[in-house]
Every structure is written in C-alpha cells, then in structure tokens.
Amino acid sequence: MTTLDMSTTPLREVNVTLQEAAKSQSNSAFEITNPRGSHAVAVGLDGPVSVTIKGSTGYYCAGMNKSATIRVEGSTGPGVAENMMSGEVVIEGDASQYAGATGHGGLLNIKGNASSRCGISMKGIDIVVHGNIGHMSAFMAQKGNLVVLGDAGDALGDSLYEARLFVRGSVKSLGADCIEKEMRPEHLEILKDLLAKAGADAKPEEFKRYGSARKLYNFNIDHADEY
Amino acid sequence: MCGIVGLFLKKDDLRPKLGDMLTDMLITMTDRGPDSAGIAIYGDEAAGSTKITVQSDTPDIAFAGLQAALNEALGTTASVKTVDTHAVIVLPVEKQDAAVSFLEGKGLRIMGVGSSMEIYKEVGLPKDVAARFGLRDMGGSHGIGHTRMATESAVTTMGAHPFSTADDQCLVHNGSLSNHNQMRRKLAKKGVFTKSENDTEVGAAYISSRIAEGASLGQALEGTIDDLDGFFTFVTGTKNGFGVVRDPIACKPAVMAETEDYVAFASEYRAFADLPGIEAAKVWEPEPATVYFWER
Amino acid sequence: MDKTPQTDPRQSWTFSNSVNSEIRRAAATGIYDIRGGGAKRRVPHFDDLLFLGASMSRYPLEGYREKCDTSVTLGTRFAKKPIELKIPITIAGMSFGALSGHAKEALGRGATMAGTSTTTGDGGMTEEERGHSEKLVYQYLPSRYGMNPDDLRRADAIEIVVGQGAKPGGGGMLLGQKITERVAGMRDLPVGIDQRSACRHPDWTGPDDLEIKILEIREITGWEKPIYIKIGGARPYYDTALAVKAGADVVVLDGMQGGTAATQDVFIEHVGQPTLACIRPAVQALQDLGMHREVQLVVSGGIRSGADVAKALALGADAVAIGTAALIALGDNDPKWEAEYQALGSTTGAYDDWHEGRDPAGITTQDPELMKRLDPTAAGRRLRNYLNVMTLECQTIARACGHNHVHNLEPEDLCALTMEAAAMAQVPLAGTNWYPGKPGF
Structure with a gap:
C-alpha cells in the first residue's frame, strides 16, 4: 500500500503515479489522504489498481475510469466516474450532480444520496444508489442500469432511451416518455445481481421498473408537446 | 460565472473568527472567479x-x-x-x-x-482583495463572499459582487440571467434604479423592491423563481440571516454544510475543507426552486 | 374593342413562392423543416472586402521566389505537444454518421497530404479517419457518443464543442434513416431512431465549471494535447474572453454560415452572427486579455477560397477551418448527379437533405450502395488539390501586400465595399479612411 498525501503531493503527481501503476497492470493499492475536495483525483486510470481516497473530493473524481477500483471514504463533487468504461467506483458518502454521467460500463456504487442528473446520458454503466437521487436523473439515458434504493426526484428518466431504471422508493415525477414497466423475471435477475455486487440490503421484488415508452423515438406530431 | 461562499454563525464564540474562516473559503474559490472578489460582513451593531x-x-x-x-x-x-x-x-x-x-x-x-453590514469589493485576485481589506481580522455574525468570472458586464469595482440595493441587504449570484434587461426596465418604471449593467444587481434590486412592497425575504426569494429567467444560485444576506435559492434547472453548483455552530454555503465542497467539525457536519445540496433561510 | 389594360400579376416579396411553399409544407407535416448545410440567405461576407495590395508606399514580394510562410502552430499556451500545420486551413468537425466512412477517410487523406488536421464529430472516432489523418482533432461534445479515454489519448488535440455557427444554443439532430447498425452501435443507441443531441454538456454548465472539466481532460491526457474550445458566433467578444479564462489553448469561432449535418432551418437562418461580424470582437477580446497569438483563433463559417482565408487572417485569425467547402471538393452537389437531385426534388447546388441519408454523391449517407460512389483516394486527392490552391491564393495575396508570412496580413491591408462590411470588419470604406463606429469623427 502506497500513501499519497495531497497536502504535500500535487494533483499532477498523484495522477501520474496512479496512471502509471494502472498501465503497468500492477494490481497495486494506493491510499490518498487529504483530498480536501480536490478536482480530477484518480482520473483516466487504465488498468487494475485499487485506490482508496480518505476524504471528500471535488469534480470528476475517477473520471473515465477503466478497470481500476476506486473507493471514496467521503463525498464526491459533480461528475464522479463520468464516462467510466469499466471497473468499480464506490462512494461511502453522497455524490453531487451528474454522477456517472455518460458512463459506458463498470459499477458506480453510491452508499449515500446522489443529487440531480444522476446517470445523465449513461451509455451502459451500472449505477446503484443506496439513498435518494435528485431531479432529472437518467436524462437521455441510453443504456445500462440505474438502481435506487431510496426515492427519485422530479422528471426521472426524461427522454429516456434503453437504460433500465429500478426504484424502490417513491418517484416524485416521471419525465417525458418515461413510464413504469412490468418487472419480468430477467429484470429481477439483473437487479438481484446488481444488489449483490453493490452489497445492498434490499430485495429485487421491492423495486419498480421504469423505462422508455419509445414514443419519442421517431417524430410524431401528436407528441409534439413532449419535445 | 463565479464562486460563492457564505457563513452564518449560530453561536457567538466563533464571531471573532468569522473573517478568518470566510477568507480561506473565498480564496479557495479563486479558480471560479479570478476577476474580482467581494465580501459582505455583518459585524457589530x-x-x-x-x-x-x-x-x-x-x-x-x-x-x-x-x-x-x-x-x-x-x-x-x-x-x-x-x-x-x-x-x-x-x-x-x-x-x-x-x-x-x-x-x-x-x-x-x-x-x-x-x-451592521459592511461591503468590501475590488477588482483582482481574491487573496489580494482579502489582504487589502484585512478581511481575516473582521468579526461578525455572518458573511457572504464572492469571486467573479465576468460574463457580459465589465470587470470593475461596481461590477463586483455583493450587490446591495437596500439597507443591510446584499446578494451574490452564480449563473447568468437571461431576462435582466427586461426586468431592469420594469424596475425602473417603478422608480427602482440600478447602478451597473450587471445582471446580478437586477436580481438584488428585484428582491429589495419586493421587500419594499411588503413581501417577506422568503416571498421575495420565491418570486425570483417565477420572475427571473436564466440560471442562478443566489445567496442573500440580511441583518439577521441569510437565504439561498436556486433556479428550477439548478445546474450551477451549490453545497451547504450545517453543524451546531454554523451553516455554510459554497459553490464547491473544497471551500469547506478547513471549517471546524466539517467531517461530522450535515452536508447537502439545496434543491432546485426551493428557498432556504436561516435567521438568528 | 380594346382589352382593358391590366397590371401584371405581382408576387409578394413578403409572401414569396418560397415562403408559401414552406407554409404549405409546415401545414401538411406539423414539423419544422430540418436540413443540412449553413445559412443560405445573403449576409455581409468576405466578398465585401478587398485587399489594397502594394505599389509605391509598400513593396510586394516576388511570387514563388521570395518566401511567404504559411505554417501555423496551434496550442502553444499550455499543451506540451502543440499542433504544427503547414497551412492555415484545417478541416472542421463533421461526424461519422452524418458522413460516410469513405468520406471521413477522404477528408483524412486530403488533409494529411496538404499538411493539415481534420476533426471528428458527434459520433466518435472511426478507424477510417484516425488511420488516414496524420493530425486528428477529437471533438468533445454534449452527447459524448463514442467518447472513451483510448480515443482521447490517441487524438492530437481535443476540441470541446460549446456551440456551432449554424445553431448557437442548439443541439444535434440525426433522423432515423441514418442510424444504421454501425452508427447506432458507436452511439449506444437503438437502430433507426431519431437521434437528438443535447444542447448543453451533461456534466458542466458555464465557464467556471468548464475550467474544471478542462483540468480533468488535461489530467487524463497528461497535459500533452491542445484543448480547443469551439463556440458559435453568438456573442463573440464575451464568449472568446470566457473561453480564454476557462483555459483554452485555441478558440474555434464558427460564424452563422457554418454548416451542420442537420438542424431546424429556422435555427440555421435566424440564429447567430455572420462570420465577418464575429472576427473583430473575438480578436478584441484576445487583445484585451493580452492573448492574441498566444491563444490561437480558428475561424470558420463560409470560407471558400484563398481570398477568404487571407481576409480572415488579416482580421486577426490564426487559421481557418472549412467544412462545406471540403465536402464540395470531395464531390458534394456535383452536377453529374443532377438527374438524381431532381428525383429527390432538389437540384445541384441546392441539395441539403443531408440528414435523409440519400446523398447521390455518397458523402452524407450510410447507404452502402451510395457510399461506394465516393472513392476515398480520388476524393482525398481533390481535397488536397483544393487546399493547395487556397494556400497558393492566400500566399499570392500576402505577397502582394508585402508580407513574408500570411500571419502578417493585417486589417490595414483591407478596405470595404459596403457600409455593412466596413462596420462589421472595422476596416475603412473603400476610398475613405472611415468606418462606422470609428472614433474621432
């Protein structure tokens, strides 16, 4: 275990160290102390390393992650794990807006709440939020799964494509073209697997599934009000 | 486009440290606003x-x-x-x-x-502005600071935040209003005039004029949600408290922290890193189109 | 008996046949008109400027013998590896999806032979263009289709797209016909749907957030690559200043004649400022910040010839980008397809239904049969030739004005033919030393 103290180590050095370790497929472990809300911590990792961040981070923590496992023992600022490709990002606290934005793969596991626009334009990532999510979450979400153990805010899944949304609590309102859908056995399987991976204490049967009504997929004048 | 910080003390023992705490918060927000900086501090009355x-x-x-x-x-x-x-x-x-x-x-x-309110603002980097005015040594019950990245109006002292358009009231803003010209003309018809071309001053004048017409601060802040267009996070100070409101889209960042000793506001969590007891504080993001208000 | 004289039938200027046809189309379909290309209305343009040339007070350079440099380096502010181009003309961002794979390959081939860069678009990076482009700029767009760290690292520069001249404030639009399996796969979308792209980025809003986004991209790419910020011609002074404050290495400024793969006609024709009107305010912003030539300015939107290039440079740009002109060089709107344009209800020079995927020239299509009509090698050579001609033309003008580098062209080398152009370009009306708004009169 290597410790990088951000009160004495510049961001550039922290990221270069992590990026080089990741690239060398070293499977090594790092601990980052005193992040103090810094931006762009542990971004662009491309390989199997394990990073534990002791404290809260700023914008874009774990951005574009590939293969690495990043655990934040604190809260994260906007855009955590944005455009993640693979690997796992775990946040012990809360995540700010845009968590997992445009993510292509991997698992983003948020133990606390996520604020607005969680999973915006997601493209294949799996996101599990143990608490609540804010408004406009899964806006234009294309692919992947968003699992919420708590409640969802306004306009969930607005202009949704093929991402699957599972919410255990209440949904304040659904966005345009997002509807509740039947939970079929294959969905229960997906959910069971994701809940297990995220270490979430919940049963698949407690969730409702939301998805795209697919009415906005091709322009139709009768739906013009929803554009 | 900017950085905002705010600190409201619930207990008197931190009063002498208010300026010191706010100064650190302000300097942390330099990247968000390198053009000018300002602070409103509510001190002894x-x-x-x-x-x-x-x-x-x-x-x-x-x-x-x-x-x-x-x-x-x-x-x-x-x-x-x-x-x-x-x-x-x-x-x-x-x-x-x-x-x-x-x-x-x-x-x-x-x-x-x-x-009780004093306002200090100037063009320049936040650390330089803070040093020129000796912000660190100022005490008080609450204060609001702002770092500015000018969008459309000039980088001048008068274009810096906070804006005050009524006694003991001030406002800072992060975002960009899209109907401020129209609102400025509307307010002028009522005899409320602004001194700059800045969109934020219009927001401040709107709130003051609503209060002058009899609205509570809470009602005036509610009014911004319907009457002002564009993107905004407003933090407003009064003699006894401070309030926060975000537009319904709520894209501009805002984070709050509360302990038994204080309520703090910032554009980014970074600004909280040095606050006492922040590890155990309740930290959350204000909801869109929702007014938050603390009073002593 | 004599016939009573009658007035000739007179058509309304306001309600012209073209206007009326649009009203009928709207009434029949209920959807706004979507098309490709840029503004078709006449706006003040580079045509309204002339070079003065040298005679007695200044001395011209000898053509072809006395050197006139055309090289330009983009990204000198922060990037460890700036982009060095042989000519001040680059290829603007155009997406795979909007264009066929062959067309992207041809653009790469032509640009590389001419010593310049090409640019990806909304839809990700393809092997065709990476393989054939020596210098490739990777666009970072609101949709983030196909965005991934590997492509980010194998790009030579990254262009964060905030806006586009054809539609400042608008997002993209690609109709179902073009969302083939390959396009859909690259974009993680279902096949055959209408694809709408967002107008704002999903994870930042405003220059204060953008500064942090740029930090992230630089951290991911080791601070090597120039970061461009592309803006539409909306409020060029403020937008350029804010791009610089957010940390741009290069500002790409696209005026309203800039093209698009597809958007609402109302957007193309009614939003944004003419390219001519955008350059001086942007240059002024750079000068006010002490950043002119430190942060490079690339201008696009209606650049057609070496004269246009020279005029843009004289007004203060460091380079230009071409999109529509490059497509025409490849073979877009070629009269040899006239019968097919007619069959599509259009004609050579007017064909703009790029979003429908039925381009007879095989450029703006994903139809495998149509695509075959474009030979990427031959089309690439045509683009190379065209870029060379523009460069020679630009050099010719620069030499005639006495400059040994095209970057030494200056506003004082120009005069304007119209009051409008004089006001927008802030160069004197021909025969005078005055332009509207000039102080001291």
Missing part, C-alpha cells in the same frame, strides 16, 4: 447608528478631510474609518439619507448601507 461603506479609486484624495467635511455639512459626529479603497462611515441613523446624498455628491461610490 451600534444602537441608533448606521454604517455607510463607500469606495473611491483615489482614496488618498477622496477620504482626506472627509470626516470634518461630513460633520460640518450635516452637523453631526460621524466617524470615518478608511480601509484601502473603502471607508466605513458611522453616524446617527437619522442622518443616513443626508449623508448618502453628501457622499454621492463627492463622487464616492456607495457599496452598502446598514446597521
């Missing part, structure tokens, strides 16, 4: 007195002999404390209007007026 904060680009000339001239003209006993380009004038509350006219007549810029 002297019974029956009012404070007028003025600014001059030529303070050596403008403030020399100001106290004597003011006292002679108004027949009062005002005190003038010079702080770099600013001066804080304390005088009996009944002389306030006459004093403002007198000071404006001397070509001084009025930063703010109130029984």
